[in-house]
Amino acid sequence: MHLTPEPIDLAPLLAGVRPSDGGVCVFLGVVRDNHAGRETRSIEYQAYGSMAESEMEKIARALEREWPDSLVAIRHRVGLLAVGEASVAVVASAPHRAEAFAACRAAIDRIKATVPIWKKEFHPDGSSEWVDPTRGDSSTAR
Amino acid sequence: MHLTPEPIDLAPLLAGVRPSDGGVCVFLGVVRDNHAGRETRSIEYQAYGSMAESEMEKIARALEREWPDSLVAIRHRVGLLAVGEASVAVVASAPHRAEAFAACRAAIDRIKATVPIWKKEFHPDGSSEWVDPTRGDSSTAR
Amino acid sequence: MTIRLLYFATFRDVAGRDGEDRRVAPGTPVSALWRELVAEMPGLARTGSMPPAAVNCEYTGPDTVLADGDEVAFLPPVAGG
Amino acid sequence: MTIRLLYFATFRDVAGRDGEDRRVAPGTPVSALWRELVAEMPGLARTGSMPPAAVNCEYTGPDTVLADGDEVAFLPPVAGG
Numbered sequence: 001m002h003l004t005p006e007p008i009d010l011a012p013l014l015a016g017v018r019p020s021d022g023g024v025c026v027f028l029g030v031v032r033d034n035h036a037g038r039e040t041r042s043i044e045y046q047a048y049g050s051m052a053e054s055e056m057e058k059i060a061r062a063l064e065r066e067w068p069d070s071l072v073a074i075r076h077r078v079g080l081l082a083v084g085e086a087s088v089a090v091v092a093s094a095p096h097r098a099e100a101f102a103a104c105r106a107a108i109d110r111i112k113a114t115v116p117i118w119k120k121e122f123h124p125d126g127s128s129e130w131v132d133p134t135r136g137d138s139s140t141a142r
Numbered sequence: 143m144h145l146t147p148e149p150i151d152l153a154p155l156l157a158g159v160r161p162s163d164g165g166v167c168v169f170l171g172v173v174r175d176n177h178a179g180r181e182t183r184s185i186e187y188q189a190y191g192s193m194a195e196s197e198m199e200k201i202a203r204a205l206e207r208e209w210p211d212s213l214v215a216i217r218h219r220v221g222l223l224a225v226g227e228a229s230v231a232v233v234a235s236a237p238h239r240a241e242a243f244a245a246c247r248a249a250i251d252r253i254k255a256t257v258p259i260w261k262k263e264f265h266p267d268g269s270s271e272w273v274d275p276t277r278g279d280s281s282t283a284r
Numbered sequence: 285m286t287i288r289l290l291y292f293a294t295f296r297d298v299a300g301r302d303g304e305d306r307r308v309a310p311g312t313p314v315s316a317l318w319r320e321l322v323a324e325m326p327g328l329a330r331t332g333s334m335p336p337a338a339v340n341c342e343y344t345g346p347d348t349v350l351a352d353g354d355e356v357a358f359l360p361p362v363a364g365g
Numbered sequence: 366m367t368i369r370l371l372y373f374a375t376f377r378d379v380a381g382r383d384g385e386d387r388r389v390a391p392g393t394p395v396s397a398l399w400r401e402l403v404a405e406m407p408g409l410a411r412t413g414s415m416p417p418a419a420v421n422c423e424y425t426g427p428d429t430v431l432a433d434g435d436e437v438a439f440l441p442p443v444a445g446g
Contacts, residue, residue, distance in 0.1 A: 010152070019175035019225050025246075026168035029446045032237065033161035045445070048373055048438055051422035052445070076445060083161050088446050095174065101247050104167075108239060108446055116419070116438070117445030118374035130374045131444040171365045187364070190292055190357055193341035194364070218364060230365050250365055258338070258357075259364030260293035272293045273363040 002056040003047055005079045013073045013091040021071070023097035025104035029088040031081045035131070041122050045078045045087055048116035052076065055115045063092070063103045063110075070094040070103040076117060087119075144198040145189055147221045155215045155233040163213070165239035167246035171230040173223045177273070183264050187220045187229055190258035194218065197257045205234070205245045205252075212236040212245040218259060229261075285310055285352035287317075293360045298327040308350055314339065315346035318358060328358075335359055366391055366433035368398075374441045379408040389431055395420065396427035399439060409439070416440055 010026065017024055031043050060072040073091045081087055088111060092104035112133070122128045152168065159166055173185050202214040215233045223229055230253060234246035254275070264270045290303040308317060314337045322329040334346055336359045350356065371384040389398060395418045403410040415427055417440045431437065 014170075017172060017226065022172055022174040024168075024170040024172055024228075026166075026170070027239065027243070028156075028166040028168070029239070030159060030164055030166055030235075032164040046374055046377075047445075048371065048419070048422075048440070051419055051438070054422050084159065086166075093172075097169065097171070097247075097250060101169070101243065105239075105243050112443070112446035114424070114443065115445045116373065116440050116443055118441060119444045120374070130378075130441065132375075132442045133444050134442040188293055188296075189364070190290065190338070190341075190359070193338055193357070196341050254362070254365035256343070256362065257364045258292065258359050258362055260360060261363045262293070272297075272360065274361045275363050276361040 002053050002060075002074050003049055003076055003078055005077065008075045008077055008086045008089045010089060010091070013075060013089060016071060016073055016091070017093045018071060020069075020095055021093040021100075022095050023100040024091060024093040025097070025100040026092075027088075027090045027104050027108045028086045029108065031083050031085050031087060033083045035121060038121075039124055040083065041124050042080055042082050043087070043122065044080045044120040044128075045076070046118045046120070047076070047078045049078075051116050056111065059107060059110045059114070063107055066106075067094060067099045067103045070099050072103055072107055074107060074111065076111070076115065078117070144195050144216050145191055145218055145220055147219070150217045150219055150228045150231045152231060152233070155217060155231060158213060158215055158233070159235045160213060162211075162237055163235040163242075164237050165242035166233060166235040167239070167242040168234075169230075169232045169246050169250045170228045171250065173225050173227050173229060175225045177263060180263075181266055182225065183266050184222055184224050185229070185264065186222045186262040186270075187218070188260045188262070189218070189220045191220075193258050198253065201249060201252045201256070205249055208248075209236060209241045209245045212241050214245055214249055216249060216253065218253070218257065220259070285350075287350055287353070288355045289317075289321075290355065290357040292357065294330070295328055295358060295360055298325055310352075312350050313346065314344060314348045314350065314356070317350065317356065318346070321358070335361075366431075368431055368434070369436045370398075370402075371436065371438040373438065375411070376409055376439060376441055379406055391433075393431050394427065395425060395429045395431065395437070398431065398437065399427070402439070416442075 075089045090107040094100040217231045232249040236242040291299040372380040399415045
């Protein structure tokens with residue numbers, strides 16, 4: 001449901017917007033061409049699939065309880081992504097924009113904090129490493 | 143450039159995202175099925191075209207100066223829109239998500255405050271009125 | 285001298301037209317033009333004070349003096365977005 | 366009893382496998398399993414403390430006692446989004 005190996009298509013996420021919604025806030029996380037001072041060529045996203053699904057579902061439903069009129073949809077891609085491709089999409093809709101922005105921002109913050117997904121950065125020189133956000137930069141693995 | 147009588151297509155706005163961007167925040171304003179306690183069937187957006195273009199351009203460029211790594215694109219639709227159709231789209235991209243969210247939110251707030259566009263709500267009973275946000279509800283015209 | 289006056293939204297409904305070419309005396313400030321218009325069309329003055337005004341597509345204050353050929357608009361409360 | 370152990374990201378690289386079925390003594394808490402694994406594969410313990418752990422796809426604390434058939438994973442710092 002929330003995880004996909006295919007390029008993320010916003011259309012089905014936006015199709016969930018309800019007639020009572022006046023504001024839709026979308027966040028796209030995109031593969032950047034650099035990180036921690038090094039050039040990035042591509043990123044491999046690896047997930048603990050069943051748990052990642054469950055965590056994303058929990059995040060979306062918790063946010064809808066916290067902003068009772070909001071609707072939150074999440075997609076996260078796995079596999080090898082090139083620079084410019086979207087790794088994650090959050091679509092939060094609500095009657096008014098303040099709730100849509102707040103729910104969308106909270107969603108991506110929580111996704112980054114708790115969903116069991118990891119990313120390995122590949123560089124032009126062929127080297128790669130798993131990214132460790134707790135270290136503020138990349139940690140080189142073999 | 144910024145104003146369009148056609149349905150808003152996100153694709154050309156998202157195409158502007160740069161390889162150095164890691165976060166893209168999109169806001170869509172959508173025609174709701176109700177406002178100020180009354181049912182809405184459709185909304186007509188009327189613009190002072192040349193000035194609206196100029197104001198939206200100023201907003202986008204000012205935000206890019208305030209968040210120097212951000213890129214801001216704006217589209218606003220004019221004409222008669224049905225419930226569920228997008229009246230406005232803002233796409234703000236930046237290396238990191240905090241700037242993307244901040245620039246996107248500021249953009250829509252400023253658009254609502256200063257761009258010379260007006261909207262007339264049409265109700266199922268055939269009545270209509272221009273919306274006056276300064277009154278906190280609708281003002282009936284004729 | 286002549287200016288181009290534009291009407292939008294509720295003001296357009298009151299005026300019954302999109303715009304008009306209008307003769308004004310040299311030295312006329314925006315605020316005086318507004319008072320002239322209200323005298324002709326009291327329906328414009330639903331609020332006590334002068335609404336936001338634009339000259340040549342830029343927001344401007346009430347003391348701005350009009351020039352020949354200016355495009356002038358008084359703006360009802362905007363509601364875009 | 367037997368649990369299913371899963372490895373991800375750097376832990377998968379260190380272990381050299383995606384997962385394994387593993388025998389553990391009844392009453393074993395998550396923290397004891399972690400200590401066993403580190404004893405076998407010191408490369409797992411890049412940080413001093415036990416990493417976040419999940420049992421049957423739920424985050425859980427170090428004192429959770431494992432049950433037969435549990436799916437267990439220790440999680441390197443997540444980096445989704």
